[in-house]
Amino acid sequence: MIEDLIFITQISIKSSVAVLLATVGGIITERSGVLNLGIEGMMLVGALAGFAAGHFTQSPMIAVAAGTLAGGLLSLVHAFFTIALRSNQVLSGLALTILGTGLANFLGRPLIGQTGVRIRQLPIPLLSDIPVIGEVFFNQSPFAYAAYLLVPLVWFALFRTRTGLVLRAVGEDARSADAAGVNVELTRALSVFVGGLFAGLAGTYLSLSYTPGWKETMTGGQGWIAIAMIIFCTWNPLLAFFGALLFGGLTALQFFFQATSMDLIPSYILKMLPYLLTIGVLVLVSASSRHRKSASPADLGVPFYREL
């Protein structure tokens, strides 16, 4: 029983890393006032670039760097269209996902079924010897450790530094931030780019560590789940831990039921659960925030025109 629980929790964390990284990246972007629905596309391109770089160089470092950067580069398309041309942010994000999916499918065709670099679990000495906790938290891939560090770091940067204050000011009231001498366009572009880097890293985790290899549409909607989790965690990176764990937990349960061939819940229902639960979460957030002030950045999705 205890062993089962440890197994499930360990897999839960393993399954939540990609959503967590993408969510945190999305929070940075949205805090600056830009909505980017292209996370799914950036994750796919990141996953492919990471896998391809690993396949050709056999270097894990280069693979991770390439995947991360690929996500960032793709996000610049969104930055250009929404910030410079003030295109509709919803539509541009959707277009980014379509473009990213197309690019990944197209360029990845020859790589299906190939082997690349694999980044395995790396138990941390001493910490992983702690009973239960060690096994659950410190016998993970380096991506998970990176997430443990990045999440509080991003929280600190957003809420305890001047840079974070400027970024949030741009997202809350771009006009006033501009009047105070902040370069709104540059701040937003950088936030979109950093969000893209995170999405790229999330994708790289999938293709190098979680399910090593390249498969078309291997993200399976995790980018969209991340966007829902941004709302769920009220744009706070620390709460993103819980949102991502919710998703990871359901995925782990699915594995567990399959592994033990328990027919308690039919497998297709289990497969639907992450999506249904995400919708449930959105409903809960909406229902509970109806009478309170919304936690959403006030200028989210609003283009900034200086000349007006």
Place this chain on the structure above:
Amino acid sequence: MIRVEKRKEPLRYQGAVAASSAVVIAFLVGCVIFAGLGVHPLTAYLAMGKGVFSSVDAFSEVLVKATPLIFTGLAVATAASMMLWNIGAEGQLVWGGICAAGTALFLFPGMDAWLVIPLVLAASALGGLVWSLIPALLKAKLKVNEILTTLLLNYVAIIYMEHLFYGPWRDPAGFGFPGTAQIPEAAHLVRFAGTRISLGFPLALLCAVFLFYLLKKSIWGYQVLVIGKEQRAARYAGFNVNGKILTVMALSGAFAGMAGMVEVCGIHYRLQTGLAVGYGYDGIIVAWLAGLNPLAVPITAILLGALFVGGEQLQSVLGLPSSISLILEGALLFGLFAGQALGGYTVTISGRSKVAS
């Protein structure tokens, strides 16, 4: 001196200008990709053009592809007329397909065509409608963001469809092939003169005309367009915004559901994996490229259909992955944004005004 200024009056044919610039930009992006792959862009585009225009047969395939795209394009356009985002046309299409196949297979197996076809069509529209009412109700009652709910429900619909044709609905005589048995012949849509174009195509055109008149000539349509432009003003005017969310999404879902029906009863004749191939998402491009004008939707759907047929041709002639058409689709949308943005400005060169397209 060159000066860029914001246009005071919108360009007269702004929609057409933006759409054509979208095509030009997608064309250029294609050139870059082909050149990058070491294929002369002209060779590639000629192969695509040949695949589309070489014969009546080839061009008829374009209309075959355009048929579901018109329906999903209308679905997206209906919702977007009120600034609602229906990203769930894919799932609604799947439910339309499930209901069409289920009705034809299990409810009315021995009936005549003139009775079965309307029933199957109604069932598919109802299937898409009910599925779209979930996000509509959540939006109207609880203000839940419909972009995410419509999208997430796509995954749920597809998983359920797969469960059906891998499990309870699987053809017992299908040699383990995932799919239902073939639907009875009475439920097959009539095809035109040796092509694969079915009754679905004229039906799609009819729906486009219907939506155009509904939006432009009815009070309902007028209110929908006003709410889409100025929601606060519409509320002050006493329009029932929440009620409109339900009816608009219902109509949108019904269109998408019919797309599933024309695929199942016009092409596949069974429920199988080929049903959810992304027509729901393509509908977004069809609708916005058409400037949300229902009468322009068939034109952009045919354009996209030609892109798909051409893409398949690239694969068979030059061995390039047909997913190139997905990249070009993305490029079309970004090209559209560029066209819209540029259309909003004038470029003045040494005192004389010139139109930037």
